[in-house]
Every structure is written in structure tokens, then in C-alpha cells.
Amino acid sequence: MQPRSLMRCIIALFALLSSGTLPVRAEEAREMTVSAAMSLKTVLEDLGRRYQERGNAPRIIFNFGASGDLAAQIAAGAPVDVFVSAAPEDMDRLESAGLVQKGTRRDIASNTVVLIVPARSKASITAFSGLARPEVRWIALGDPRTSPAGRYADDVIRHAGIRELIQDRIVYAGNVRQILDYVARGEVDAGIVYGTDALSRRKDVSVVATAPAGSHPAVVYPIAMLKGARSETAAQDLISFLVSRTASGIFRQYGFSVPAP
């Protein structure tokens, strides 16, 4: 291709790709940024769509990531209106730093911790203690230093008394989706994730055990409005929507449980 026509191609491609996003800037004032734990991605996107369908709602911009990273962003001054964490600790940290609006914190959902294996796995793991069996080579977990999913998994394997036995088999994945992918591809023999995450890949991974209630602190998702929210009314309205009966029904559809009001 001639350099000139190649250049034209690049400009045309650029114009085409950017055309979809440019008009958004005009509505910037009517936006609300919600930082939320990665494990809530699918359900919150669904709920966000329903919330906006009610009309007159500000546009919701979701920022999904590991709760620890999101809390660090907020502590560093990121312009976020509402925060949904996968663990109380990260919210506690922001609260004690005075970054959370008093009286806005609620628990919106809770989850389970499960042991998964590849769907076509031949290994006969049926309980957390099965991770200590000799045929298990790799176990994918979240990093307990950085992710709540990792801390819960660590609690569960300590409770099962197998922490030392499986020490050499642990691979810390970057996030829960990565654990799911390793297990689905059969790159590892087992993984520990949230019940809802396992549900999202039920064709590729099998849940073989659910962690008993006393083996880890309850997995609850606290939500709160942050100091400096652009519109306090709008943020409060979104939080009320997410704890409403309608939203609770949706959370249950995605496999979460909803705490009693």
C-alpha cells in the first residue's frame, strides 16, 4: 500500500473508532462513578441497566477491580462517588481514614466460598481436605495479601488443617477470573473462588465443596457513599435502589444471598 493511502486508512479508522465515544463528553456532569469489586461485575452491570431504565438517573460509570486496589485508588483521591467492596476490611480502612459519608454504609449482598475442579477432571476431590491428595499438582488461589477472595481461601484451608501440606502447590492468580480460567482450561487441578463466580462458568468448572460457615468470616459486600460525591442525592438514590426488594431478587438470580434487612 502507498504510504499516503495507508495514512488515509489510519485516519479513517481512527475517526470510525472514536465516533462512538465523542458525544458522551457533553453529559459529563450527569455521571456517577461506582468503584466495585470484580466479583460483582455481571450483577451490577445488569442492575445498572435496570436503574437507568427508570429514567432521569445519572449515567453510571463502573470501575471494576480488586477491592484492595480500588480502596487504594480512593485513598489516593480518585473521584469516585460510590464504593462497593468485596470485604468489610477495605471499607473499614476508608471509613477510618474519614473518606466515607457517615450513615450511608450498608451490606448489599453476601456470597459463598467454593472449591472448584475442571469439569472434565478425573481427580477425585470431593472436599477441601482432598487438596492434600498426592495427585493434586497445582491449586489456584487469590493472593491473601491483595485480594479478599485470597484471604477467605487462606482461612478455609487453614481451617481444614491442610495449609502446610499444600504449601508447594499454591499458585496465586492475579484475580478470581484468572483462577476460573486456569481451572476451566485444566492448567490447575483445583481452585477456590466465590460461589457466584463458579456459577458463571458452570460448563467448564464443577463445584465439589462449599466452605462451611465457621471456616471463614462471612463474605459480605458493603456499599457506601464517599466524601466528595458529585451528587449526594443521586448516590443515595442508587444505594437505596441496590438494597431494594427488586435488586435483592436480581442478586439472588445471580447466586448471591441477601442479608436480612
Added chain:
Amino acid sequence: MTSAALAGECYRMIDGAILHSLSLSVQVAAVSTVLIVIAGTAASYLLARRDFRGREVLDMLLTLPLVLPPTVTGYYLIVLFGRNGVIGKALYAWTGWTILFTWQAAVLASFVVALPLMIKTTRAAIESIDRTLLDASSTLGHSELWTACKVTLPLAKRGIIAGAVLSFARAMGEFGATLMVAGNIPGRTDTMPLAIYSAASSGDRSQANAMVLIFTVLSGFFLYAANRLSRRTA
């Protein structure tokens, strides 16, 4: 930060885990740089001196990891080299060994991500050699291999050395693809960038600060060295 505090931080960083991460990073970067110099020089020579169909496509494919998000590169590597991947499956059936979650996987990720820097620099260096010198060599009856080893590569030395140092620095800093194919296994595959990520996102500020400082100084040194070497030698 006062210099006393700085010294304190540096002292704190001489702790076993950090030292391990640092030496692992150097080991991974060194091994991948050796492979990069061999493969990169050969590929650059072909790209610069031979005219074949699909030459620019090959250059594009080898350079792609420079601009692809590391997670995309990592994803390709899992699909290719995983226990159930295209190449990995055959390797597993043959040897019973899988590269995933080993330090060799970190070498693989660094190799793929840093190779483009070697190729870009070396190809440019070979292409800038005065053609008449190479023609003279063949007129004198030397084979292409002799000319390549005794004329072309010595004349392109500056580019090759600069490319190698740049690749080494890039390999040291590899994070995204490494996290995906090598995992983050304490004491085994936790290279410096992974250890920094863990420390920073778990709120261990002083450890993160110490590692970040050391890493920045080291990488800066290699960049400076790459510049100096590409000017001075030859």
C-alpha cells in the same frame, strides 16, 4: 525523604524475600536476554538482508508484543503453552512437564515481550551498514555466513549491544504476561515486579517504596548503559 530515612529503607530491603525476588528477576532477565540475542540477531539479519514474501508481516508478528496489552500476550501464551494448549499439550504428552507456573514460564514471557526491542534496534543497525562493504566481501569470494559473522554483525555491534541491554531492562520489568503464565508463587516465581505489585496492593508501603526505589535505579542504570554503549562502541 531524608537521607537517613532513605538509608533505613535500603537496609530494610535487604530482607530475604526481597533479595530472592531481585535475584530471580536478574536470573530470568539474563536467561531470556541470552535467548533474545541469539534469536533476535538471527531474525533481524533475515529481516534486514533477505527479501522474501511476508517479510514485513513476520516483522509485525514478532513486534506485536511490544504494543499488545501484556494480558493479551499472556493469554496467547497460555493458549499455546498451557497443559492443554496447542504446543503445551504435545510437550506434556512427551515429557510430562508443563512450563506453566515455573520460572521458565517467566523467561518465556520476558522473551516474547522483550524480543521486539532487540529486533527493532538490530534490524536498523544492519540496514544502515554500507552495502559496498558487504558486496566487497562476496566479491572476495567469501560465503554469506562468513560475511555475516565477520563483516555484517561486527559492523552492527552497537545496535546489537544496545538492543541486548534494552531487552534485558524490559525483561526485568515484565509483569502482566508473567503473572498469567508463571503465576505469583512466593519463593518460586515472584519476580521483582510481582513482589512490588503484592506489596503495593496489600498496603505494605515501606516495603513497596524500597523495592520501587531499587528497581527504578537499576532500570535507569540499564537505560543509561544502553545509550552509552550504542554511542561509544564500534
